[in-house]
Amino acid sequence: MRRPIDSLFGRLALLVVAVLMLSHFAWYALMRLERSQLQTRYAVEEATFLVDAVRQHVARTPDQPLPSRVKLVDPASPDVPAASANMPPPLERFVEDVRDRMPADTQVRISPPGGPPTLWVRAATDRNWIVVPVQPLRMPRSLDRTVSWLVIIFSFAVMAALFAAWALQRPLRLLAQAVARFGRGLPVPPVPERGPRELRQLTHGFNQMVQEVARTENDRAVMLAGVAHDLKTPLARLRLRAEMMDDAKTRDGVVRDVDSMTHIVEQFLLFAHDGADRSEPVEVDAQCERVVRSYRAVASGAPIVHTELNAGPSFQLPAATLDRILSNLIDNAHAYGAPPVVVATARTPQGFTLSVSDNGKGIAAQDLISASRPFVRLDPARGGNGHSGLGLAIVERLVRRAGGEWEIGNHDGRGLRVLMSFPFEVLPRVATASENAW
Known part of the structure; x- marks a missing residue:
């Protein structure tokens, strides 16, 4: 409260x-x-x-x-x-x-x-x-006209002082809101440089920091996108040549390696993508059911995936964002966790939640903070082919870009759980973004 x-x-x-x-x-x-x-x-x-x-x-x-x-x-x-x-x-x-x-x-x-x-x-x-x-020496009365004037002057002084306090703290409140948006990975417009000199200097330094970070992120995204894009063509040629090999065993090994490299390249491109999701909002419960059903059909030998969908039709997210979140988390659970994998949604007094959990060994407490950092792979349990260490980093970026918060941890002493929370006010924003796209 x-x-x-x-x-x-x-x-x-x-x-x-x-x-x-x-x-x-x-x-x-x-x-x-x-x-x-x-x-x-x-x-x-x-x-x-x-x-x-x-x-x-x-x-x-x-x-x-x-x-x-x-x-x-x-x-x-x-x-x-x-x-x-x-x-x-x-x-x-x-x-x-x-x-x-x-x-x-x-x-x-x-x-x-x-x-x-x-x-x-x-x-x-x-x-x-x-x-x-002699003039009577009377003590001043406790309540007289002076008290009325005192109350009037005091009221005007309080109103003027409260207005001055509001004007003084307003630039600081705008700066605090901008810092909160910056911490969640959301776009931060320049904060107006108002107020006392020290506050103007602080705001100016924050605006410069945001610009430098955005420039660095943009340079990194351009570099990753360029490298990944340039690798797609030689990988396609390499796969074509592998398909023409006579030795089936060698051919299958090369094709698997090419597929792993292609998956890494696609992860690079997805991580480097920094634009807003313009896809149409869909009901999260229905889309989760479709993604899990298609996953079962394609990966018949994969561990069991259960659903516990209780959010209702009012919980909506952009289709592309939701598909990328689910695919990364389910792939991560299959690669490093143990069955069953549970995809769950719920409605809370604060908003909606979406979670993906498994029943594996989870992640050590000292590694939970670094698990979502880009290009971090926790050894030895979290190695393997076709993994670049970007899966959880991509999920974190997508969740925050959609206006939500996420929490990663081990649930009930079993397996890893990624819990994503979306406040109610995110839903009108998603619908408005979709309408603007049309």
Whole structure:
């Protein structure tokens, strides 16, 4: 099961959202703290200004009445609040800030709770207590208009960051898809060189590598095809001369050798062929039955071949590709395995499977990786006349060219099994290729 967090975009999105959430939370907390401090400083400045204004008023115009909320109170009055030692931290900080702004030995008190907040101030030179109103020191509310703006800004920031993350990982995703196609042996068009400088350099290097590999493969295919084609004519003349020999024993030996060489040449030509299969798609189950039936008729002395065909009529592949796959695998099973040989198809939740297995000794575990490499012949059990070491390499190339995957291994401790898997989406591609060919 694919998890979104496993992808580059998923991890970038998670990182971006986490960073934005942390930064916005820190900014909001800092803004609330700064607003509280600003409120305290403003209240201190306002109270200090009012106290100084009252002192000037008393010194210059003592006969003029004071504002309604400002008054002078005799120190002996019972209304004078007592000094409180257990004030809330914001209020205690406010009192300390006001005392710092006043002359030395100034007494600063706050009216008891329950009424309008007032500040009581009396310096050493003051005859009376100066009582002035103060701005209420309210803590910022937990939810206010700032939160709404914060949510809006955060949403737009997340959308912009996700778009940037998508744009950053898209070239890398295209490169990963191209690497996957290249690993399966499928044609790889040039990948657009986009994104950051390092990613552009990586894409450019990959495109150059694909071009060099394709050029090398093409040169090798041309060389093999040319050599194989040039050998067909002398082999035909050699067979004709062998047929004219008088000694039957010698004639049969030479003909067998010529047939082996002809088979090797045909394998070279098939391996060198790199074009798309334009043959008509056929039902795999029906074609497997026909190939096995014809094989039994032609090779009457060959080991038994069984079929277990359960894929259904919707499993289709190009006829030429399927015939080449089956002929190479059945020949390989007859040459190196033991009867019975089983050709099986099945339908799975992921697609269709086609397998060919025998009951021989199989291949040693350390040789399974190299068994499908071109021109590799595993000795001593996998030698013989007429074999070039291309059979399994041809099958691998044909399967991947048809859009499938293959797996080679020993099944149940017996014999060799080649399991080929084709996803459902391959079938429309095969049908479309056939229609284009017409």
